[in-house]
Amino acid sequence: MDDLIADFIAETREMLAALAGEIVAWEAAPSDRSRLDAIFRFVHTVKGNSGFFDLPRIRALSHAAEDALGAVRAGSREADARLVTAVLAVIDRLGELVAALESDGTQPVDDDEELIAALQGRADGDDHSPAAAPPLRGPVRSIRLPVELLDRMMSGVSDLVLVRNELARRLRETGASPELEGCFERVSASIADLREAVTRTRMQRIEVLFAGLPRMVRDLSAETGKPVALELEGGDVELDREMIEMIRDPLTHIVRNAVGHGIEAPERRSSAGKPEAGTLAVSARQAGNQIVIEISDDGRGIDGDALARKAVAAGLLTAARAAALTDAQKIALVFEPGLSTSASVTELSGRGVGMDVVRENIERVGGVVDIDSRAGQGVRLMLRVPLTLTIIPALTLEACGQTFAVPRSAIEEIVRVRSGAIRIESLAGSRVATLRGRRFPVVSLARLMGRVSEAGLEDTLIVLKPARGGLYALAVAEVRDHEELVVKPASPAVMAAGLYAGTTLADDGRPVLVLDPPGIAARAGLSRDPAELDERTPPPAPADRAMPLCLLFRSLDGARRLVEVGAVERIEEVRAEAIGATAGRLHVALGDSLLPLVGCGSEDAGRDMRVLRLGDGVHEIAYAVGEVAEVIRPASPVLPAASPGEILGVTLHEGEQVELLDLHWLFANFAAPAADRAARVPLCVLPEEDAFMRTILRPLIESAGYRIGGAAEAAGADLVIVNADSAEVPPGKSVLRLRESAAPGDVGGDSIHRYDRAALLEALAAARKTA
């Protein structure tokens, strides 16, 4: 029946639209028979059709108009201005009724008697001018189509695009004449237009989502006894109808939660100085190729601390970690499965459930959920979803000898491994990349797909930022091209692999798998690295993050030890010559820096060894190791060591006792001197080309707590060292002149002999005091 009514509405609207011109013409020439016939046919059809339904007003109006026009056609009545006016008013009224029927399926109750009387010539007409009736809606030309037909059109257009691409390739291969090229260009342009138009046919106004909300809020409000005013905005924003279906449930959840848990009971509201009726605002707007849907209430807000307590109670977080969370991170815990702040379970919305499901659903369609809450003032949720599920900008790439695509929205950067901009280190088989100071794991696509032998061919890194989780780099053989892809959902058999978001067809007509960045991260076992967390991403919560990832190694004396991976900058092989018992302790020269060497005695100094280069962000120390085993996450608690020292405590790994290095103690004792004196490291500038200065003197200066800069930095330097015979007068706070000869000659009476260690150290120390 609903279908029949919908057909009736559609047909009537079409006729009204087509009639608009006739009416105007008839008004100008009431005696024009063909116009009259057209209008008569309209009211006749409407009368006939409306008889099938329970639409008394439409039936009565069209019946009266038919009678009046019939009389005119039969010649028994004149088409005078009054009749024309009356007929037009009836047609307008019919338009309104049909519009009302279409929007809410009902017929407003009103009296049409006056209009009918006017038609019958009974009324004293003048007081009812047609201007009183609202104008007919603009001629909306629309037709009704089954959705399957649109899908077929879409797939037809996709076919066209593929054929065009194929044709383009053939033309390139065979070399076409300019005329043919021009012709082909025109075909291409037409196809592009067509594709855009067809894509638009799949768009729907978000109104269809919003339409159900007033009723829902009214019912919820009645159930809970909380008056709620709903404000809707942006219903005319359009998005793909599939996308609309995907966000229907999340939106419903959020609205239920807002009324059920967010907005307080009227008494509580008034005692908090708020209006008794809560406000729930839902709005939609387009931002670039995204749609932003915002849902905000003026309720009590989310109690972040309560959430954090629950997370700790549920074992999702350690108490220490919970204490370290920012307010925003605590509130974002609401997205973790199984957490709720509501003390009571209600019929309405369970226990604030579903926020984890909300996030999952939104992320599944490539969207993002943000939450913002202020205690006592309310909660604001922002859903950002792509305009369409079907056409996404993507990057195609080559791996394992086949082509894959990855959504461009997830790509941060593309780096060639050999470009030098990126450093890749191997930590017991897991590779870590460092790019401009950011460190993130490297995932080999070939390895993940079980084609280990092809992992060696990967020399391009795609830095990905999945919707959830931290940055990582995907290693692939080659990056191909940027393309707009029509992505289709993949079958469950393919989705089960956990690596793919869908499938598409390449220009050559071959199927291409679209990679799923969060799925790959999960498959590769990447956890959300707290260091990469920004304000917006949800906090790391699950229990397996209670202990950080640690590198398991064997120390030189054979003990099995652990060190947090985060502190390990790299593993280096050092030659015996680089190690020296200098300045009262062991040091190792690595590249052009001198690091304190820990983890071995001076008896080990004479041999080649492997060291872990540990960093705290400012200082580095080297820790000697025998062999590096693997990266693990300790599962057992750490028992503290008996006394403070190199070892923080002991834990169990696979039944064996392993010691955990105390990084704080190590840095405090081996790297701290500079940090003790001043937070700022003083700068010393050396002549650029002087080999002595650069190689022999430099370590001494660095060990005295300076950092070494180039000549360009001389103006800001705390100490500038120059050769005594140099004529230049350098800028800088202090200047130290060094001479080659032991005895002061005719140059530079204030200079120091460059091998006079005591004098040098004294000068360095003196300059530091003034720094």
Next chain:
Amino acid sequence: MSALFLIVRLAGERVAIRAAQVESVVEIGEVIPVPGAAAHVAGLAALRSRVVTVIDCAVSLRAGAPAPVRAAAVVTLDGHAYALLVDGVEDVVEASGEPRPLPGAVGGEWGRIARAAVEVQGDLLLLVDVAPLVAGVEPGSRAA
């Protein structure tokens, strides 16, 4: 009134598939592998503008080597198109009666994918269920 059945050869057996479930019978050209997917997922193939998931029924049945001939019956399940690779396609025929429950126990993997038999031109053939074939070795777990 009897339904139509497509007779295919599958792991050495002649079996029937309800013709109503089969969209078309095609020769499968290039198959793009899906790394990481279950073994019975041979890969993806393009069928006109559609991407179909190619299921190697022999692997689904754990019947050894993948089908050498690339004949496939295209079926649609839950809105997704699958090409079922079979050893050979014979014909579409009318059954001589309604499908009946299997007269006796059918062994192993076959028991999982066939729950009835149908008489066609005097022969009694297994009537194969499409869903467990597509689901692969562990129905309902991996591919559900």
